[in-house]
Amino acid sequence: MIRYALTCDHEHEFEGWFGSSDDYDDQQARGLVECPVCASKQVRKQIMAPAVTGTKRTVKDIEPAKMQAMMMEAAGRIRRHVEENFDDVGDSFASEARAIHEGRAEDRGIYGQATPKEVRELVEDGVPVAPLPGEPPKKTEVN
Known part of the structure; x- marks a missing residue:
């Protein structure tokens, strides 16, 4: 699974999970990726830092x-x-x-x-x- 930070042409930010980058490209080409706020199909990937995992991982649990x-x-x-x-x-x-x-x-x-x-x-x-x-x-x- 790959997580992309996405934004629409109205600057609504959201994220999407895809099986692979090819899955994202395919869904985007077929008009299946849309903003959950305004339903715009003009969606693009945001610049993201790569996810790096290591042996020590700290996650703060939210109450x-x-x-x-x-x-x-x-x-x-x-x-x-x-x-x-x-x-x-x-x-x-x-x-x-x-x-x-x-x-x-x-x-x-x-x-x-x-x-x-x-x-x-x-x-x-x-x-x-x-x-x-x-x-x-x-x-x-x-x-």
Whole structure:
């Protein structure tokens, strides 16, 4: 496995794991590598230092509570980005996502609600969908 630091044309930074550098090149050529934030397919590798392993390796464990807080923060940022930049199509998400995929509707980011059956059918038909992170609990609701 090889890990690449990637960035899109909107300067969103993320990482991707590939079986080999050829796998990355193949997926990139077929338009399968895209930004998880904005779905841009204009993705490039960042300059990275090689991973060097040795006999002494120190890794600081992140406390579970801190890890959970980091994950909730990231999920909240994703949700806010989607709500601020995508169209809310409500319960017509499945039909609108299919129409966009088939070229019958304007290509744009959308979010909304779909039943588990609708989501399963979209995935089976190759329509790219992903669940939107839930709203993080309000600080007043957390211990």
